[in-house]
Amino acid sequence: MKKSYLWMVAAIGMATAWTGCSKDDNGFDNTQEVAIMAKSKALTLEVETKAPFEGAISGTNNLTARVLVSKTEDNYSALHTNGTMTFTANGETPVAFASIETGGNKSFPGDQTIYMVGLYPAAIGTGGWSTFGTATTHPIDGKSDIMTAAQVSTSKSAATGTTPSYPTLAFTHKLTKLNILVVAGGDDATAKAETSAAWGKITDLSLTQAKGSSGLAAVNTIATVTFSTNAVTFGTTGTIPFYKAGATAYHAKDTVVANLGEKSIEIPTAAARVAYSLVTPVTLSGTDAQNAYVLNIKTTTATTAIPVTVQLTPKNAEVTNTAGYAFNVTLTFKGTEIKATATVTDWVAGGTGAGTIE
Numbered sequence: 001m002k003k004s005y006l007w008m009v010a011a012i013g014m015a016t017a018w019t020g021c022s023k024d025d026n027g028f029d030n031t032q033e034v035a036i037m038a039k040s041k042a043l044t045l046e047v048e049t050k051a052p053f054e055g056a057i058s059g060t061n062n063l064t065a066r067v068l069v070s071k072t073e074d075n076y077s078a079l080h081t082n083g084t085m086t087f088t089a090n091g092e093t094p095v096a097f098a099s100i101e102t103g104g105n106k107s108f109p110g111d112q113t114i115y116m117v118g119l120y121p122a123a124i125g126t127g128g129w130s131t132f133g134t135a136t137t138h139p140i141d142g143k144s145d146i147m148t149a150a151q152v153s154t155s156k157s158a159a160t161g162t163t164p165s166y167p168t169l170a171f172t173h174k175l176t177k178l179n180i181l182v183v184a185g186g187d188d189a190t191a192k193a194e195t196s197a198a199w200g201k202i203t204d205l206s207l208t209q210a211k212g213s214s215g216l217a218a219v220n221t222i223a224t225v226t227f228s229t230n231a232v233t234f235g236t237t238g239t240i241p242f243y244k245a246g247a248t249a250y251h252a253k254d255t256v257v258a259n260l261g262e263k264s265i266e267i268p269t270a271a272a273r274v275a276y277s278l279v280t281p282v283t284l285s286g287t288d289a290q291n292a293y294v295l296n297i298k299t300t301t302a303t304t305a306i307p308v309t310v311q312l313t314p315k316n317a318e319v320t321n322t323a324g325y326a327f328n329v330t331l332t333f334k335g336t337e338i339k340a341t342a343t344v345t346d347w348v349a350g351g352t353g354a355g356t357i358e
Contacts, residue, residue, distance in 0.1 A: 063087045064098065065149070065171065066122040068132060070115050074151065074228035076132040080114060081105050084122045094166040108156035117227050118149030118169035135226045140175065140234075142207075142241045142277040146223050147171040150230035174223060174232045175278045177326040178293070180205065180242060183271040185334040192269035199333045200300030201264035205275060207240040208307070209294035211282040216291055216309075220280045232323075234280050239296075242275040264300070267333050281323035282312075289313040292322070297331070297338060308340050 057063045069081035083100030097106050108114065119129055119136070121144050130137045138146050149169035158165050182202065186192035210219040220234035244265065265274050282292050292312040296305040310329055312322070319325075332339045 057087050063120065063171070064122050065147075065169070066119040066124065066129065067097070067169070068117050068119070071109060071112055073115050073153070075134050076117065076136075076227060077134075079104070079132065080109060082132075085118075108159070111156045113153050113155050115151055115153050116167060116169065117151045117230075118147075118171055119225070120145065120147040120171060134228065135224055137222055137224045140221045140223055140240055140278070140280055142279065143243050145177075145278050146174045146232075148174060148225050148230055148232070151227055173324040174225075174281070176281045176322040176324075178207075178242075178277050178279055179245070179273055179326060179328045180275040180277075181271045181273050181328060181330040182265070182267055183330065183332055184267045184269050185332045185339075186269075189269060195333055195335060196267045196269060198335070199267055199302065201266055202274070202297065202299050203264045203303075204296070204298040204305070205242040206296050207242070207277060207279050207293060208296050210280050211284075211290065211292045213283075216294055219293075223280075240277055240279050242277040245273050245276050267299075271330055273328075281321055281325075283321050284312060284314045284319060287314050287317055295329075295331075295340070306338060308338055310340050 064084055064086045067081075067083060067085050068076045068079055070076045070078065071080050072078065081097065081100055081104040083097040083104050083106075085095050086098045087095055097104075100106060119138075121128065121138075123129070127139065127141070138144065140146070149171045152167035152169060154165075154167045184192040184196035184199070186195050207219055209216045211217075218237035219240055220236060221238040221240060222234065222236040224233045224235065225231075226233075268274075279293070284290060284292070289311045290313075291309050293310045295308045295310065297308055298305050308331065312327070314320075329340055
């Protein structure tokens, strides 16, 4: 007999057909086995295991995400399938599971409706997604681009009809990307070189505070996704490290090299992008400049952390949350102070910002 496998499409996707002659692992006898498939699309930010995902999904910019399949809406504690899908086309071609966990099932459970959610990065366990139920959590570690795709549903009959249809997993960025540019201040090349030498190398850079309901407060470092709504909440306070940029282009693929506590960086005399971090988003209001983040900076000559407040100015009143936005934050090292300015990159144009630390 033929089997029907589960196929899906994420707003990144591709499809294949599987046929076979056996009985489903869950005991369902099918006259046709249809693979679970999905299409996927990423609503804009590059793919390494945990690096930021930039741009649209394509044949040269694949997205490998974890896809959970349940027979119970909003609850993934008893999974029908738990595996990964690698999408190669943005919202077009459906794909099947690239791999599944032990005990998973690639085929539909009869013609029962199944429910799916998408999670990125794909890793589970320590440093990745926690156990699954009505929600799951992921640490905000500065290098993981946390994306989720809202719950969708499908069935074998939908996948095998005259015009087969596949669910689309639409991934959205849940964090804010901060690109750090640094430059030595001075009126001429000689003065800039002297400033750079006086400060030495940057030895540590971390995010310690973010704007909350009552102003700046300790930054949250855990993201919790609720499957029924795809809403993300944040909790547990700590610090978030920055990582050495793997490329100079703002939207180039970042490869996790080392956080700045492990690899020191020269202060250049011309502004250059040296680091990035994926951090907890903040809520903004109105169109005035407002304190959004506090960075702690150490150099070889300034061994006590220097706090730098970064202000953001929303582009308009509709920009109320920085999730999905990327900001360029320029740190200018001068003789006695570090100044910070911020602008929004074209990832999503949200506004501008500035900040000064004495």
